[in-house]
C-alpha cells in the first residue's frame with residue numbers, strides 16, 4: 367500500500383536516461399507525459415528525495431498559488447539560487463520578508479500610479495520604435511524588442527536622469543548575469559568547474575558592478591532633490607508601517623529584480639506577438655486599422671480601451687507562448703487535493719504553457735485566435751489563463767507590461783508593414799520562454 371496516492375507516476379530511470387535531452391528542451395518531455403498519463407498532473411519520484419509533481423490543471427494551480435498559498439513556498443531555485451546574482455527582492459524572497467516588501471511596493475504599481483508613468487513609457491517606446499530601420503531584408507526581431515524593453519523599464523525607473531552609457535553598461539552586465547544563471551541551472555554538475563575556472567568569481571564581480579551602478583544612481587537622486595515621478599521616486603518615498611524607508615541595499619535588490627523580471631518577459635511576449643501577427647493577415651489588418659485610429663497624444667490609462675483588439679492579440683500570443691512558462695512551489699505541509707495527497711517537501715511545477723494548450727480548456731488549442739479574449743468570450747476563458755501567475759504573488763508589473771506592449775504594437779503597426787519569413791517559431795524554454803531566430807521585415811508605411 368502506498369502512503370500517498372499520486373497522479374500518474376513516471377519512472378525515475380526513464381528520467382535519468384533522458385536527462386540530457388530533457389535539460390535541453392523539457393517541453394516535449396512534459397507534453398509526452400501529459401499525453402501518456404491521460405491526465406493533467408504527473409509525478410516523478412527520485413529515490414532519496416521528495417516527489418516532483420508537474421501540473422497543467424487550472425484547479426490544482428489555483429490551489430497551490432492562491433487558495434492555499436500559505437502552505438507552499440517558492441523553491442530554492444527561485445529564492446536562494448537566483449538571489450545570489452540578482453538580489454533578494456520581490457521575485458526571489460519569501461515568507462514575512464516578501465509580504466512586507468510586497469505591501470510596500472504594490473502601491474507604486476497601482477493603476478493610478480502607472481497613469482503617471484504612462485508618458486515616460488510612451489516616450490521611451492516611441493524613441494525605440496522610431497529607431498527601427500526599415501530594410502529590404504529580414505532582421506532579427508528579438509534584439510530589437512530586448513533593447514526596447516530594457517529602455518522602457520530603465521526610463522520608468524530612472525526617468526531620463528541616468529546617463530546612456532551607464533544604462534548600456536547596466537544592460538550588458540544584467541544580461542551577462544542572466545546568461546550565467548541559466549548555464550548554472552542547466553548544468554549544475556559543472557558548478558565545481560565554474561568555481562575552478564573562475565567563472566563564478568568573474569560573475570560575482572559583475573554582480574558587484576551592477577549594484578554599484580544602481581547605488582550611484584540612487585545616491586545621485588537623493589542628492590538632487592529633484593522630482594522625477596518615476597519608479598525610483600516612488601520606491602524612495604515608500605514607507606513601512608513604522609515610518610522608515612528601504613535602505614540602499616534593499617532598494618538595489620528591488621531595482622535589480624524589476625529589471626530582470628520586467629525586461630526579458632516583455633521582450634519575449636512582444637517578439638511572439640509580432641511574429642504571430644505577421645503570420646495572420648486578417649488579424650494583422652484588423653490590428654493595423656485599430657493602430658491607425660489611435661492617438662498617443664494626451665495618453666491616460668483610459669485611452670487604452672481604444673486598443674482592445676491589439677490587447678486581445680497580445681493576450682492570445684501569451685496564451686500560446688507564456689513568457690513565464692512555468693513556476694514552482696514546495697509544499698510546507700502534507701496536503702490533500704481531491705484524491706491526492708501531497709507530501710510535505712513535494713515540489714510542484716505549474717506549467718502555464720501546457721495549461722494554456724490543455725485541450726480540456728481550449729478549443730483548437732494550437733490555433734491563434736484573438737477572439738478568445740473578446741468581451742463576450744473572455745469570461746469563459748479566464749479561469750484557465752495565467753500568464754501573470756495567480757494569487758498574492760501575481761506579477762506586480764502586469765498592468766505596466768500590458769500598457770507597454772499595447773503601445774509598442776500600436777506604434778509598430780501604425781508606422782511599419784511587417785512580414786515574416788517563417789511560419790513556425792521555435793522556442794527555447796529557459797527561465798523564461800524565449801523565441802528562437804524570429805526574423806521580420808519592416809517596411810515604412
Ligand code: HEM
Pocket residue numbers: 456457468519623624627628629631632635688689690693694752753754755756758759760761762763764766767
Ligand atoms: C509580459 C510580461 C510579463 C510576464 C509574462 C510576467 C509574468 C510573471 C509571472 C508569471 C509572475 C509570477 C511568478 C510566480 O508566481 O512564481 C511574475 C512575478 C513578478 N513580476 Fe512579472 N511578468 C511580466 C512583466 C513584468 C514587469 C514589466 C515587471 C516590472 C516592471 C514585472 C515584475 C515582476 C515581479 C517583481 C514579480 C514578483 C512578484 C512577487 O512575487 O511578489 N513583471 N511575473
